[in-house]
Amino acid sequence: MIRSLNDLLDYAINASDGVIGSVSDVYLDDAGWTVRYLVVDTGTWLPGRKVLLPASALDAPDTDSRQFPVRLTRKQVEDSPGTDTARPVNRQEEEALAGYFGVEPYWLSGSLIGPAELPTVPAEPPADAARRGDPHLRSGREITGYAIAATDGDIGTVSDLLIDDTDWRVRYLLVDTGTWLPGRKVVFAPGWVESIDWATGAVRVGLTRDRVRNSPVPESVPEVNRAYEEQLHSHYLRDPYWM
Known part of the structure; x- marks a missing residue:
């Protein structure tokens, strides 16, 4: 889970x-x-x-x-x-x-x-x-609050980590988009991260803001189900981890 x-x-x-x-x-x-x-x-x-x-x-x-x-x-x-x-x-x-x-x-x-x-x-x-x-x-708590940037601008900040308790892997970063998309949260897999500056807490993902803007929204945040995961990976054209 x-x-x-x-x-x-x-x-x-x-x-x-x-x-x-x-x-x-x-x-x-x-x-x-x-x-x-x-x-x-x-x-x-x-x-x-x-x-x-x-x-x-x-x-x-x-x-x-x-x-x-x-x-x-x-x-x-x-x-x-x-x-x-x-x-x-x-x-x-x-x-x-x-x-x-x-x-x-x-x-x-x-x-x-x-x-x-x-x-x-x-x-x-x-x-x-x-x-x-x-x-x-x-520290997991320290990562929450890191700033997330797309290839063409800022997206928001990490608000949570979504962890699979079967093997304790971090499956997703939950990101609060702040004033860019008010009231919205988006989800990224750690494998989509291109670089992290651990000293400054800056994270860069290899995605455009437009691609992020149109990403599927989970029915319940921060919970995600397999149907949502399939939509998410399909949207970003990424192979799902379970395959």
């Missing part, structure tokens, strides 16, 4: 023996546009601490109660490697997380991080020297 990032924020994370906290952000890699970690604010349970959880440790969300069950205990979360989410996550920290959660690092396998056998005791972090922050990990 395709879900809105803005809707997923503040979902409760429910361990096997109690609530851990709530989703405050996601980290995705800009190479595969795939969510690698959820940033969880532990609230009053572990005051002042945020933890990173691999996305595939989560079970299907309960949309009625706005909760994600997670295949971990509170003790496993409490003992997980500490990460300062106020600065870029470095590769050494990611290696420590992968070792602790018993998973193959995604940058080696090319796949979504997935649990093998969850640990009962913390693993020792790698002994090598600290490395720079991974330049490919991006």
Whole structure:
């Protein structure tokens, strides 16, 4: 199911023996546009601490109660490697997380991080020297607000990310067209992006404003269904991801 990032924020994370906290952000890699970690604010349970959880440790969300069950205990979360989410996550920290959660690092396998056998005791972090922050990990919340430009002018700003919770790939950017097309939102796939200036938050898509203006509008924003996706890809003359 395709879900809105803005809707997923503040979902409760429910361990096997109690609530851990709530989703405050996601980290995705800009190479595969795939969510690698959820940033969880532990609230009053572990005051002042945020933890990173691999996305595939989560079970299907309960949309009625706005909760994600997670295949971990509170003790496993409490003992997980500490990460300062106020600065870029470095590769050494990611290696420590992968070792602790018993998973193959995604940058080696090319796949979504997935649990093998969850640990009962913390693993020792790698002994090598600290490395720079991974330049490919991006905050989902930071991307919202990025400016979008077509080949012939500005379009608007990213207002949301639409994420497929089966494999945690970002399928679409939801764009608010602002004063250009008042009250309108349009949808682009990340694969249609030609360039991103991460320093300035400027995104360029290889489309004309006229093509965007005439694009199909989803019946319900930010939800999209397969019928709308087919219309969208047909309009932009792009092969759909499911093919």
